[in-house]
Amino acid sequence: MATRRSISPERYEQPYDPFDPPLDPIEMSNMSRRRSPAERGSFEQRGGHSPGTSRVSFGDTPPGAYFLPSESPTKQYAPVPSGRSSSRAPTYNSGGASMYSEGSRLKPYKTMDADTQALVDRRAGELAQWNVHWVTPASIAALFIAGVLAAFGHHIFYARLDGKPADNQLRMIRYGTALAFFVKSTLVGTVILCYRQRIWKTFRTKAMTIKAIDGLFSATEDPTQFVNWEMIRNGKLATFMALCSWLIPLASVLSPSALTSEIRTSYEATQCNSVASLNFTHESLYNFRHENEFPGSSIAYYNTTDVNGTTPGYFDYYDQPSKNAKRLAITAAYLGKPATNTLASHDSCGDGWNCTYSINFEGPGYNCEEVANSSLPDLATGAAPFNLSKLAPEGNTLYYGDVDLGDYMRPQIDTTDQGEPKDGPPYPESLGVFQTEPVLWIGYAINTSTPYPDDSPHKDQWKNVQEPHIFKCVAHHTKYEFHMNYTDNIQVANRTKRQWVAPIVNTTVPMTDLNSPPSPSSDFVKPQDTEIYKLTAAYHALGALLRNFLRGEISYNNPYFVTKSDISETRLMQPSTSYPVDDLMDQLQNVFEEMILTLLSEPHLVVADKQSVPCSKSRTANVYVYHAEYLWIGYAIAVAATLLFIGVGAYSIVQNGVASDTQFSRIMVTTRNPTLDRLSVGACLGGDPFPKELTRTKLRFGVLLEHDEGEDGMEGRVVYREGPLGKVEHCCFGAAGETKDIVKYGTYAGLRKYLSGKREEVGTLDEKKGLLEDADEEVFHDAEED
Numbered sequence: 001m002a003t004r005r006s007i008s009p010e011r012y013e014q015p016y017d018p019f020d021p022p023l024d025p026i027e028m029s030n031m032s033r034r035r036s037p038a039e040r041g042s043f044e045q046r047g048g049h050s051p052g053t054s055r056v057s058f059g060d061t062p063p064g065a066y067f068l069p070s071e072s073p074t075k076q077y078a079p080v081p082s083g084r085s086s087s088r089a090p091t092y093n094s095g096g097a098s099m100y101s102e103g104s105r106l107k108p109y110k111t112m113d114a115d116t117q118a119l120v121d122r123r124a125g126e127l128a129q130w131n132v133h134w135v136t137p138a139s140i141a142a143l144f145i146a147g148v149l150a151a152f153g154h155h156i157f158y159a160r161l162d163g164k165p166a167d168n169q170l171r172m173i174r175y176g177t178a179l180a181f182f183v184k185s186t187l188v189g190t191v192i193l194c195y196r197q198r199i200w201k202t203f204r205t206k207a208m209t210i211k212a213i214d215g216l217f218s219a220t221e222d223p224t225q226f227v228n229w230e231m232i233r234n235g236k237l238a239t240f241m242a243l244c245s246w247l248i249p250l251a252s253v254l255s256p257s258a259l260t261s262e263i264r265t266s267y268e269a270t271q272c273n274s275v276a277s278l279n280f281t282h283e284s285l286y287n288f289r290h291e292n293e294f295p296g297s298s299i300a301y302y303n304t305t306d307v308n309g310t311t312p313g314y315f316d317y318y319d320q321p322s323k324n325a326k327r328l329a330i331t332a333a334y335l336g337k338p339a340t341n342t343l344a345s346h347d348s349c350g351d352g353w354n355c356t357y358s359i360n361f362e363g364p365g366y367n368c369e370e371v372a373n374s375s376l377p378d379l380a381t382g383a384a385p386f387n388l389s390k391l392a393p394e395g396n397t398l399y400y401g402d403v404d405l406g407d408y409m410r411p412q413i414d415t416t417d418q419g420e421p422k423d424g425p426p427y428p429e430s431l432g433v434f435q436t437e438p439v440l441w442i443g444y445a446i447n448t449s450t451p452y453p454d455d456s457p458h459k460d461q462w463k464n465v466q467e468p469h470i471f472k473c474v475a476h477h478t479k480y481e482f483h484m485n486y487t488d489n490i491q492v493a494n495r496t497k498r499q500w501v502a503p504i505v506n507t508t509v510p511m512t513d514l515n516s517p518p519s520p521s522s523d524f525v526k527p528q529d530t531e532i533y534k535l536t537a538a539y540h541a542l543g544a545l546l547r548n549f550l551r552g553e554i555s556y557n558n559p560y561f562v563t564k565s566d567i568s569e570t571r572l573m574q575p576s577t578s579y580p581v582d583d584l585m586d587q588l589q590n591v592f593e594e595m596i597l598t599l600l601s602e603p604h605l606v607v608a609d610k611q612s613v614p615c616s617k618s619r620t621a622n623v624y625v626y627h628a629e630y631l632w633i634g635y636a637i638a639v640a641a642t643l644l645f646i647g648v649g650a651y652s653i654v655q656n657g658v659a660s661d662t663q664f665s666r667i668m669v670t671t672r673n674p675t676l677d678r679l680s681v682g683a684c685l686g687g688d689p690f691p692k693e694l695t696r697t698k699l700r701f702g703v704l705l706e707h708d709e710g711e712d713g714m715e716g717r718v719v720y721r722e723g724p725l726g727k728v729e730h731c732c733f734g735a736a737g738e739t740k741d742i743v744k745y746g747t748y749a750g751l752r753k754y755l756s757g758k759r760e761e762v763g764t765l766d767e768k769k770g771l772l773e774d775a776d777e778e779v780f781h782d783a784e785e786d
Contacts, residue, residue, distance in 0.1 A: 027584040038417045068670065101687075106385025128731065128748040129658075136659035140649060144642060147186030151635045154179040155628065158259045162626035166261035172624070176259055180252035183635065187642045188245050192220050194649025200660050201652040203701035206234040207736035211352040211695035217662055220245045244641050251634035254524030258631035265620040272615035275348040275484070276341070276600045277363045279609035283538040286530035286606050288316075296606045297597075299325040301502065303412070303419035307426065315527040316534075319419065320410060321541035324605065329596045336571040338493060343487040349617055356485045357615035358421040363596055364539035366440060366546075367500045368585045372470040384441050384470050385511060391468035391619035392445040393458040397558060399573075399580050401550040401565060406436035406509040406518050408540060429665050434525040434536050436518035437505040437543060440473035440550060442588065444580040461558060471585045475543050477501040482597065490758035493597050495590075504539050538607070545591050554578065672750065673704060673732045702739030703748070704730045 112116045154176065161172060166650050199216045208216075208230060215231035219242035225231065232239045286298050289309050304315035321329075331339045341347075349355035371383045385402050392398055412431055414422045421427060447468040453630075454461040458466070481497035505525055507518035518524075525536045552565025554573075561578045572587055573580055581587050599605055653659050660666055683691055706729075731748050732739075742748075 126749065127728070130745050132653055132657070132659045136193060136197070136661070137650075137653070140190055140646060143186045143190040143193070143595045144646060145643070147183050147190065148639060149530075150179055150183045150186065151639065151679070154183065154255060154635075155631060158624075158626040158631065159628070161259065161624040163266060163623055164262075166622045166624050172259065173256060176256045178253070180255040183638070184249045184252040187251075187638050188248050190642050191241060191245045191248065191645050194218060194645045195238060195245065195651075196662050197649045197652040197656065197659065198241060199235065199662075200234045200240045200656055200701065201237050202595060203733070204656070204742055207698045208699040209696050209698050213694070213699060213733075216242075219243075223545065241645050241648065244298060244645070246681065248638045248641065249636040254634035255631045258627045258629075260625050260627070261622050262625045263620060264623050264625065265618055266623070268617045270615060270617055271612060272348055272355060272357050272617070273612045274610050275357055275359060275414060275613055275615070276344060276603065277359045277609045277611040278363060278596070278599055278607050280361070280363050280535060280538055280607050282606045282609070284535045286534060296604045296608060297324045297602075298322055298606045299538045302537070303415050303421075303432075305421060305425070307418045308421055315530070316431070317412065317425070317527040318408065318434075318533075318540065319412075321545050324602065325541055325599075326545060328602060329542070329595045332595045332598040333549055333570045333591065338594045339601045340489075340491040341603065342489070344491060344601065345489040348484070349486050349615070352621065354485075354487045354616040355615045357613045358481055358483050359611060359613065360479070360481050360497075360500070361609075362477060362479050364504065364542050364592075365476050365480070365498065365500065366473035366543075366592055367476045367478075368440075368471050368473040368589055370469060370471040370585060372468075374467050375468075383471065383511065384443075385469075385514065385633055385679050386441070386443060388443075388468045388470065391443050391470075392466040392556065393462050393468075396461075396555045397443070397553050398445050398556055398578070399554040399565060399567060401567065402441040402552045403547040404438055405514060406439045406507075407547075408434060408544075432527040432533075434505050434533070434540060435521070436507040436509055437475040437503065437536075437540060438547065439475075439509070440547065440588070441470070442473070442550065442584065443468065443470045444584050446582050447577060447579050463774045469584075473585075475504040475539065476618040477504060477539075480593070480596075492744035495593060504536055504543075542592075542595060546595060550588070554580075577606070638697065655744075670701060670731070671733050672730070673734050675734055676732075677739060698736055699733045700736050700739050701733050701742070702731065703732050703742055703746070704732050705738050706730065 022135075111120065157179065158176065202216065203213070210231040212228055212234060215225035215228040216235055216238055219225040219231070224247060226239070226243065283299060287293070287309075288298070288302060299322055301319045302316040303319045304314065304316040305311065328339065338378055345354070348357070374388070375389055386400065389395055390397050390400060413428070416422055421431075445533065446469065447462075448465045448467060450465045451463055452465055477500075479497070479499040479501060480495065483494045483496045485492045485494075505518075506523045507520060509518050510516050525533055527533045549566045549570050549572075552563075553566070554565055554568065555562045556578075563578070567573055567580070568578075570591060571581075572584060572591060599607060602608065679694060679697060683694065728747050728749050730750055731742055748754060
């Protein structure tokens with residue numbers, strides 16, 4: 001350590017010189033010399049102060065600046081010599097020389113923490129920087145863009161759900177709500193950032209009470225601040241922005257309601273590629289010996305002259321309807337409608353869809369016509385195997401069906417268990433031949449609601465007028481078109497086209513001699529004509545199943561009915577009256593068509609077929625429905641308001657010259673004002689209740705008018721620190737009378753701090769070293785080494 005020099009008492013007694021080398025207490029106690037007048041003069045010539053003059057604060061002037069003593073008669077700046085810099089600032093407890101003379105009335109302020117003191121010394125001389133840091137504008141832009149993108153994402157998410165089945169509704173609502181709250185959060189965050197820029201602009205232009213300032217600082221967090229009329233009056237735009245920060249979240253409440261679920265029917269015109277249809281020509285090719293080539297069950301059972309099919313000239317001939325055909329026909333008769341395959345709707349329309357389409361095919365049908373009634377009795381003569389006299393009112397028959405004239409005889413010949421004739425060959429020429437297809441002769445009576453007159457001979461037997469009818473039905477090759485509709489797996493078939501092609505067997509049984517063979521024989525259908533024969537056999541089998549229900553009669557023997565026909569098992573009879581339906585002829589044709597359509601329900605029949613047809617599909621389901629206007633009403637208002645406030649925030653940043661915040665650090669640096677320190681006496685805990693007289697104190701954010709103090713402690717003239725950059729002033733909150741407007745790009749630094757009525761020395765260590773080296777280099781070296 002360097003040897004300390006003794007300082008004479010004369011130096012200790014001299015008036016305070018701000019450029020004296022700092023002395024520590026040890027050195028002060030060992031002072032042995034005074035500085036001579038010559039020494040002091042040489043020091044003043046180097047730019048020091050004369051005794052008794054006030055010193056200048058160096059705090060806001062960068063290294064190498066010029067310093068002007070506040071009372072310099074020359075008003076000239078003295079350059080700071082460029083001395084060597086020190087690596088550290090001397091600490092309060094240093095044993096070396098102090099930068100403050102103990103004889104001075106200026107009381108030094110030192111922290112008890114060496115690192116903090118070093119930071120204080122290093123920051124001394126800093127100037128306030130006029131620049132808009134990129135973080136705040138970037139945060140505003142990023143939050144706004146994120147909010148807008150999330151709003152469009154919310155729209156796209158709901159648009160993709162529109163019309164789709166409303167599955168996982170709770171999950172989708174959660175996703176939508178999350179997006180809505182994200183939009184709300186980002187837009188509110190954007191507004192708050194812009195709002196903070198605006199309130200600093202307001203603080204610069206309006207003097208307000210502390211209570212109103214509190215309101216602006218906390219209005220975005222505390223809605224009770226909106227009752228502060230002074231805050232509203234002095235910060236109208238800022239208050240409106242704060243209010244909108246509370247209202248924008250309403251968009252997050254409105255937007256999830258844009259997605260609802262409704263029962264809705266959607267339609268689609270497309271191609272149904274696998275609809276059930278019928279193709280009776282498959283029966284023409286059917287051979288029970290090759291089941292693998294003709295999968296499915298035939299409508300008819302056959303006998304054969306050779307079960308193995310190897311004998312030359314063998315042939316198969318019709319025996320009876322198959323069990324499957326019988327089952328399906330009986331099902332249709334008992335249901336009163338076509339039977340439906342449970343998978344028909346799924347196979348034809350697809351899962352969950354309803355559909356409509358048309359199918360076309362050729363099959364058997366009955367061409368019916370009326371031959372006699374009560375208005376045309378002569379038509380019955382010789383035209384039918386019975387006449388009107390058999391029917392009510394002349395007879396007691398309500399229904400009569402003669403449906404077996406010329407029917408295929410069964411059995412044709414005695415057969416073995418395998419269906420081969422027991423005798424032969426040769427076989428009878430008529431074996432298996434369809435000589436005719438029986439005509440359906442149907443007679444029935446209609447019970448009208450008109451009573452017989454008293455003089456009528458039928459009044460005692462029949463209360464109301466009975467109308468007899470006779471019609472016949474001839475089996476034909478028929479072209480059909482059916483419009484099929486499947487709704488909720490329920491099949492509804494409507495015939496849209498029916499065209500008679502030709503009789504199945506084009507022969508006639510003479511009514512005058514029922515024992516005579518049909519004619520002409522050339523139109524007989526023989527088993528040797530395999531394809532035509534098997535098609536005829538299929539048609540004949542279906543006709544035979546219908547005739548099983550039609551043959552017989554129903555009569556009325558007063559007072560009871562006698563039923564000798566299975567027609568009562570079908571919908572062709574009225575259960576309430578035991579009379580046939582009034583439109584029996586039309587309904588008989590429909591019942592036969594229902595039996596044919598029932599074949600569609602069995603996909604394992606030989607006649608089963610698949611078609612690809614145009615179809616119209618529809619689906620009624622609980623689906624998502626997106627109301628875009630509900631989403632965008634809230635979002636559009638929120639986005640537009642936020643965009644407007646971004647403009648306000650940008651304007652405020654430009655006017656302020658800086659981008660600021662309301663964090664503690666910003667409040668700390670903007671409240672460095674001795675006046676506020678004095679006002680805060682007794683309220684340093686910051687607890688409630690806050691002194692009311694303080695809340696009524698008006699403050700403004702501006703440039704503090706700092707005053708010098710005389711020997712008596714009274715404030716004098718306004719003092720500015722000046723240098724090449726001009727006046728160096730301090731910005732803070734202060735009373736309206738002690739602040740003036742902040743000038744953009746002005747030179748501002750820190751507070752000229754008053755302690756015990758004197759100013760504290762400020763400035764960087766480099767600045768101080770340069771001055772001290774010229775004053776007393778050796779003393780400074782001693783302090784540095786210590």
